[in-house]
Amino acid sequence: MRCNIPLVSRCHCCNHPELETNHHLFLYSELARDVWKHFNEVYNIRWPRFYNLSGILSLWFKQGKQGSLENFCYTLTPLMVLWEIWKERSARRFEDDYRPNTSQDIIIKIRFWILRLGEVIYISHRSSNKFCQVAKALGLRFKNPPLDRPLLVYWTRPPTGFLALNTDGASSENIASGGGVVRDENGNMVLNFFSFYGYGSNNLAESRAILDGIQACYNMGFHTVQLQCDSQIAVNWFYNTTSIPWSLRIWWRHIHAYKDKMTINCFHVFREGNQPADYLSKLGLAIKGNGGVNKNLDRVFKKLLLADKMEIPNLRVSKK
Numbered sequence: 001m002r003c004n005i006p007l008v009s010r011c012h013c014c015n016h017p018e019l020e021t022n023h024h025l026f027l028y029s030e031l032a033r034d035v036w037k038h039f040n041e042v043y044n045i046r047w048p049r050f051y052n053l054s055g056i057l058s059l060w061f062k063q064g065k066q067g068s069l070e071n072f073c074y075t076l077t078p079l080m081v082l083w084e085i086w087k088e089r090s091a092r093r094f095e096d097d098y099r100p101n102t103s104q105d106i107i108i109k110i111r112f113w114i115l116r117l118g119e120v121i122y123i124s125h126r127s128s129n130k131f132c133q134v135a136k137a138l139g140l141r142f143k144n145p146p147l148d149r150p151l152l153v154y155w156t157r158p159p160t161g162f163l164a165l166n167t168d169g170a171s172s173e174n175i176a177s178g179g180g181v182v183r184d185e186n187g188n189m190v191l192n193f194f195s196f197y198g199y200g201s202n203n204l205a206e207s208r209a210i211l212d213g214i215q216a217c218y219n220m221g222f223h224t225v226q227l228q229c230d231s232q233i234a235v236n237w238f239y240n241t242t243s244i245p246w247s248l249r250i251w252w253r254h255i256h257a258y259k260d261k262m263t264i265n266c267f268h269v270f271r272e273g274n275q276p277a278d279y280l281s282k283l284g285l286a287i288k289g290n291g292g293v294n295k296n297l298d299r300v301f302k303k304l305l306l307a308d309k310m311e312i313p314n315l316r317v318s319k320k
Contacts, residue, residue: 011024011025011089013029013088025086026053027056029085031085031088031106032085034103035085035103043060043073044134060077064128065126067124068144069131069144070127071127073118073131076117081110088101111139118140123143123144123145125145127142148318150317151270152316153270153316154308155273155308157186158183158184158226162265163182163190163222163224164183165182165213165214165228166182166228166269166274166277167209167213167227167229168180168277169204170205170282175198176197176201176205176208178209178281179194179282180212180216182225192301194283194284195290206234207255213227214259214264218261218262223261223262227267228274229267279304
């Protein structure tokens, strides 16, 4: 360095030292290769033909649902591997009379921490069945939170004198659409619609679908409406209990203007109780246009309406 010539350090984790870089130290050094080989076999991880450090971490981190024991182990293990390799490298370089750990020593340390932390971690979501074999190989007690009992979800009939307006929005790859259906207290359909909105988020789709539905009711002279929506945040915006994003305020100004001129009750329903509106919103996304459905020609839509009218429930199953 006195001659202003930087020299790359030699790798302290190889028996035949090579130039030390981050990729070499953490992936290609003899110590790293042995440790990674062990855990790749335990977790059944297959590295791609061409890889770097960020790609390897991404491969591990995407495994399992967040909050599950599976995701915890797949996240903790590569971080522990990197940490133990770095500690070993620093100790070999800077500590005098240091007795180097072997790859087996480091593997035992990492497995010890996985066992200890795995016993106390709070598990909120279930691991996949394939992780059972991985947990067994690690000596870890495989545990899942209990499954919630499925709920029976019915379409909510409006009170006498009201019409039920069910709306829903759909968005895929930032392309938005919406749909809705209006029914009386006996489940008879009054009108339905689907609309294509072009570029937009799911929240925009939910907002515009609500506006389209309310506007259709108002134009046909229906001024007492029960609005059923499966977006809780949209219900909050309807009652102004949550701040509305500036990009959506133009639509909500129109909604609140109709709200002042009409009698509208709005509440949240589960998606399973909003099936016809969900079908119409996705139809708008598929067709990329506006329109309505003839229930006598569309068998799927007819079945959904009939199921709600006959009070046939839908199952809501926990996704933990």
